[in-house]
Amino acid sequence: xxxxxxxxxxxxxxxxxxxxxxxxxxxxxxxxxxxxxxxxxxxxxxxxxxxxxxxxxxxxxxxxxxxxxxxxxxxxxxxxxxxxxxxxxxxxxxxxxxxxxxxxxxxxxxxxxxxxxxxxxxxxxxxxxxxxxxxxxxxxxxxxxxxxxxxxxxxxxxxxxxxxxxxxxxxxxxxxxxxxxxxxxxxxxxxxxxxxxxxxxxxxxxxxxxxxxxxxxxxxxxxxxxxxxxxxxxxxxxxxxxxxxxxxxxxxxxxxxxxxx
Amino acid sequence: xxxxxxxxxxxxxxxxxxxxxxxxxxxxxxxxxxxxxxxxxxxxxxxxxxxxxxxxxxxxxxxxxxxxxxxxxxxxxxxxxxxxxxxxxxxxxxxxxxxxxxxxxxxxxxxxxxxxxxxxxxx
Numbered sequence: 001x002x003x004x005x006x007x008x009x010x011x012x013x014x015x016x017x018x019x020x021x022x023x024x025x026x027x028x029x030x031x032x033x034x035x036x037x038x039x040x041x042x043x044x045x046x047x048x049x050x051x052x053x054x055x056x057x058x059x060x061x062x063x064x065x066x067x068x069x070x071x072x073x074x075x076x077x078x079x080x081x082x083x084x085x086x087x088x089x090x091x092x093x094x095x096x097x098x099x100x101x102x103x104x105x106x107x108x109x110x111x112x113x114x115x116x117x118x119x120x121x122x123x124x125x126x127x128x129x130x131x132x133x134x135x136x137x138x139x140x141x142x143x144x145x146x147x148x149x150x151x152x153x154x155x156x157x158x159x160x161x162x163x164x165x166x167x168x169x170x171x172x173x174x175x176x177x178x179x180x181x182x183x184x185x186x187x188x189x190x191x192x193x194x195x196x197x198x199x200x201x202x203x204x205x206x207x208x209x210x211x212x213x214x215x216x217x218x219x220x221x222x223x224x225x226x227x228x229x230x231x232x233x234x235x236x237x238x239x240x241x242x243x244x245x246x247x248x249x250x251x252x253x254x255x256x257x258x259x260x261x
Numbered sequence: 262x263x264x265x266x267x268x269x270x271x272x273x274x275x276x277x278x279x280x281x282x283x284x285x286x287x288x289x290x291x292x293x294x295x296x297x298x299x300x301x302x303x304x305x306x307x308x309x310x311x312x313x314x315x316x317x318x319x320x321x322x323x324x325x326x327x328x329x330x331x332x333x334x335x336x337x338x339x340x341x342x343x344x345x346x347x348x349x350x351x352x353x354x355x356x357x358x359x360x361x362x363x364x365x366x367x368x369x370x371x372x373x374x375x376x377x378x379x380x381x382x383x384x
Contacts, residue, residue, distance in 0.1 A: 079312075082312060083306065083310075083311070083312050083313060084303075084313060152310070153270045163270070166273070238312050238314075238315070241270060241275070241276060242275060242276035242277060242311055242312055242314075242315040243275025243276060243277040243278060243315065243318065244275075244277055244312060244314040244315045244317075244318045245314070246312045246314055247314065250314070
């Protein structure tokens with residue numbers, strides 16, 4: 001089985017869960033809407049003369065906090081869906097509200113690391129940019145399961161990050177596959193978005209209708225990708241921590257993908 | 262349910278294996294009587310908030326290893342006439358050891374001294 005085959009099959013399995021429980025897409029959709037609202041509210045602060053690093057960091061932390069909050073809710077409900085239970089928006093939001101301290105500490109750590117990496121990435125020196133890429137990729141893989149850990153094992157932010165690193169040692173192949181998969185999926189959907197964008201602009205020109213259609217499309221497709229990824233991430237967590245592959249990620253078609261280290 | 266089970270994610274042991282060990286330990290110590298029914302897969306999965314496939318795998322392996330028998334329509338029961346093996350007793354011994362080491366540590370005694378003492382003790 002090629003990597004591309006594996007990505008297609010895993011995406012199909014996530015899609016199956018999402019089709020059965022479409023409510024799951026509401027979490028990332030709400031998250032995007034809230035993040036857009038924060039950026040719009042923060043826009044006047046930026047002003048024409050640019051923005052200071054502390055302000056940029058504060059806005060970054062706030063948008064990231066919103067994203068983590070909804071991802072916690074989504075992950076809780078995705079884990080429920082994989083157990084055969086019925087997920088709901090209220091239950092997911094309730095769970096996230098109950099984990100606010102853990103969410104805040106995780107957000108603070110990941111935002112700080114992300115911010116430092118972004119600063120590193122702005123350097124004109126090639127070596128620093130390579131270092132940023134290597135450290136960034138390693139960080140993103142090692143922290144991949146932090147949110148499912150926080151949800152299922154009820155750990156705080158920093159212990160969740162630590163435990164995610166331990167689980168990564170057992171599932172590095174599947175985690176890397178997921179990271180690659182999500183990039184391939186995003187790239188493909190970006191192409192679709194560009195095509196649709198060109199069609200919309202051709203049909204309606206630079207009008208309000210065009211802007212609304214494009215905004216809805218961007219939010220909708222981004223929410224879809226986030227929901228699919230969160231479902232796969234939840235399945236990967238179950239595999240890493242519990243030692244089994246949840247339905248519908250198992251079966252002869254997918255067994256080759258899952259390997260315990 | 263006679264099987265005492267608390268998932269310890271810090272042990273680094275997959276959850277299905279922890280369920281397996283809890284059942285064998287309960288059988289070895291007699292906590293789980295031979296005629297006592299085990300919880301259903303969905304009951305146990307619901308109580309532990311884990312995936313039903315995890316409990317199903319533990320039960321499947323317990324069944325394959327001859328510890329339990331799943332009877333369609335009746336439920337899951339311990340297999341009759343199976344003496345506890347040395348392997349069955351290992352999780353129980355591990356718990357006893359961990360408790361002894363923790364208690365010793367409270368008194369400033371190192372784990373290595375506990376082990377040395379256990380070796381010296383004549384049963």
